Amino acid sequence: MGVALLTPGIAILVAWVAAEGLIVKSELAHADALVVLGGSSTYLERTRHAAQLLREGRAPRIILTNDNQISGWSAEEERNPLFVERAVDELRRLGVSEEKIEIVPGFVSNTHDEVVRIHQYAREKKLQSILVVTSAYQTRRGLWILRRVFGGSGIEFGLYGVEPGEQSPGRASWWLSSLGWQMVPGEYLKLVYYRLKY
Secondary structure, three states, rough: OOHOOOOOOOOHHHHHHHHHOOOOOOOOOOOEEEEOOOOOHHHHHHHHHHHHHOOOOOOEEEEEEEOEOOOOOOOOOOOOOOHHHHHHHHHHHOOOOOOEEEOOOOOOOHHHHHHHHHHHHHHHHOOOOOEEEHHHHHHHHHHHHHHHHHHHOEHHHEEEEEEEOOOOOOOHHHOHHHHHHHOOOOOHHHHHHHHHHH
């Protein structure tokens, strides 16, 4: 039976438990760089919180990846910019200077490939620590991938999950939106797939 068919009180409880099961933390007080994982539907919440962490002095620069995903029409630019370009624009709008923004060269096709490329980039740049910023519901899978890729590398990492409710739907209400179904049940499916594949 789907969550929507349950009584409202039980549906909210089940939704909250399912969402909460995806959220984990990996603290790191300070890092050589903040790394924002790509995510077209949640790029604003991720970049905004990365900018906030930069202002708090948690790291001196922000690194973005490019998933080569095209965003909606920009009347100002008269084209459809990539989401990574939108993220850069948002960081600039928030006062992050150009020299503090880096983009990992090349394209990434999924989160595992993204973390592998970030690891390579961190080694090339001789980074000793990174603080990864992503949406809360991706943190359990993200931490699992980070441990597999960065384990034994000597590069310290932390994981910061943006609290749901900005672009990501809230813990108790995700089931009321199609994005929520992608982000919560869809994330559980990805967890199974990633554990089988990687």
